[in-house]
Amino acid sequence: MGSTITLKNVAKTYPGGQPALRRLSLTVAAGEFLVLLGPSGCGKSTLLRMIAGLETITEGELHLDRVLANDLDPSERDAAMIFQNFALYPNMTAAENIGFPLAVHKQDPAEVEHRVESAATALGISHLLQRLPGQLSGGERQRVAMGRATVRRPSVFLLDEPLSSLDARLRTRLRLEILSSARKSGATTIYVTHDQAEAMALGDRIAVMRDGILQQVDTPRGLYALPANAFVASFVGTPRISLIHGTVYAPIDGVMAISLGAQQLALAMPLSRDHQMLRVVQGSPLLIGLRPEAVRIAERTRATEFERPLTGIVEHVEFQGHETLLHLSIGGQRADVPPQALPDLPAGPARSNAAGLTRKLISHAKAAVRRRRAASPLPPPSSGIETANSGELVVRASSGAHHRRGQHLPLLVDVRSLLVFDERGERVSPDPTHIPNL
């Protein structure tokens, strides 16, 4: 059975360096498969190595099954780790490499043979057991390495980008094998990657990190539909979310709308609770996030009660086989993810509590009232769409459809699917208590 891994305000600063991890708190349940996801240098490997006992913890506490483990020797942690380039003993056969951790502990040779065979069968390498590493392909060597890590049946399985040196097809196959082997063994697994597709495919939950700060921990579905901030929104999902600079207009006696530059989206009346809350950020610079599935190509006469029309000019056509991606100009300005990493989540479930968000929004209210006095009315839709800042909106088209550069396309946007972030990149809509129906 796997161990519960608890990190409490864990921090790491390498000698003479910047903090690599800042006060990170996280609990991984026994038997859970957690993926650590983030760009290069965000501290993923550091965290994994601290759990394995290969790196000291500067501050905070690590508990394995509620036992304080900060100073436990790696051999006392019942954890196995696999690295990107796992070294096998070149003069030992695959069978001897896999059985090595058991032989070291002087296990009965018959038991060693049995365990090696069952590990090799699970990984589909029984026929390779008598070969030396030099006689194996990269993928086969990696499976032997996995066999060596799993043969001891550790409580904790730590994988640091184990598939990144393999080709895409093999990677897809091996990641399923890793998943099924982790499920069978019941070990608690932490898997490091910077590949969001791999993270989405594997994780029970995904912990997204940036600059040594935990940004969000959630299921793949939760991360996609309700990203805590613009960084998470843009890191998760293919194709990437379109982030466009926008503003909320909330006239006392008119329809509330979101301006995306040259075009506007009137919000559906009566306003949803999420959209009522947007009143307090009116006039502020915002980032509006549109996932491709929030937009469809259709004439305005086909609009449902929640869809609003936009016009897009095709800037680039990306044929993907099963679908075509269209990069469109809508007269808006593409927004970048704010450069500063947002501070760690508060401990516990407060983040998913609507009251927390409401409090935060209300704290904007005074400033909003001041801005409202100065706010200019909703600008009239402009007659032409500037394409200088081109291709800010990405939408899906069927692979059979033929589109060409410069074509004007009628679009419908489902305003219930808008993700709205403040200037710092923190999500202000929708409300964290429910998931938009993407």
Ligand SMILES: Nc1ncnc2c1ncn2[C@@H]1O[C@H](COP(=O)(O)OP(=O)(O)OP(=O)(O)O)[C@@H](O)[C@H]1O
């Ligand atoms: N031994 C070390 N001494 C000093 N600084 C280090 C050391 N190891 C890592 N760092 C720094 O700590 C930060 C986090 O590194 P880490 O390897 O944990 O990131 P990562 O997210 O795993 O990156 P990658 O995906 O590229 O492997 C980086 O800024 C890195 O330069």
